[in-house]
Amino acid sequence: MSQADRMTRTDRKAILPGLVRGYVRWIDRVNRVVGLFAMYLVVAMIGILLYSSIMKAVAIPPLWTLEMAQFVMAAYYMLGGGWSLQHDSHVRMDLIYSLWSPRRRAMVDCVTILFLIFYLGVLLYGGFSSTAYAMRYGETSYSSWAPYMAPIKIVMCIGVALMLLQAFAQFFRDLALALGEELP
Template identity: 30%
Template sequence: MLMRQLERVTGAISEVTGRIGWFLILYCMTLGVSDVFMRYVLNAPSQWIGTTLQAAMVLLACVGGIYALQHDSFVKLDLFYANASTRSKALLDVITAPFAVLFLGALILKGYEAASLSLMLNQHTPTSVPIPIYPIKYAIPVSGAFVLLIVIKHFIRDLRTIWGLETATEDEV
């Protein structure tokens, strides 16, 4: 019951972030090309496009990580992993999960500290069009928390697979 709810929540979060990522890719492509056209053809560079593209790329990395982990699209060392049985894959994932949790814990904690400091200092971009930096900085620990939720879900699923309580099909893996 709890596992199904966790699956639904992480699935919904992943789909929303996937759609946000799709929009961000279109934004980066459209405005990136526009910026190059304005700079080199019209000789009228933009004051704000480059800065917003940087922010969009940070957000894209955040939402892309959530979507990729939910859909098991991260690159793995196939030399050991590809031909392993479902149970062996689950065991390898359980062994590596503590490293992911430690990394994500540090990312969430330090990301939150950096975002809070940015908000306290009311940081803005040092350009002619000042854009607040702290919303982008808050996206990092928030996305880290969502990724941690998916890691926990995968960890529970892998433990159930190891214990023989659940068999993952190739579609789920």
């Protein structure tokens, strides 16, 4: 019997520190709540577009409806990114990935998620820069409605930050699985 087989279940849980486990649970909980909220933004977008359609048939459509629907849609997919990553519902090119064991997939994911973390870090840096510019100079859209851009840019930065935090949580989850432990 090997030493790994002799380890009790409590010994195996000691692979990752309690702080990391708490972080993964906390980020999962936050992204679950934000993702469920984001799901309802589709209903808000449908309401805005329905209002626009009714007003177009009855009177002159308001200037704000199309752009507001675009803002709501942007908030929907940016705030839902962390939830999508958490539930593994993002798009994946799966040629040989599904043939691998869960542990091998976790090992590969530990490496590939580092690219996602780098990308999200760069995206967040650019988002902060763009948001700061929008806030400092009162940037508005080029449409005839001309809404301020800072609120949607703030929402987009929050969405990227939540996805980055979820990517770290996913890295820890994959690392644990690669080491022979499964995090809930």
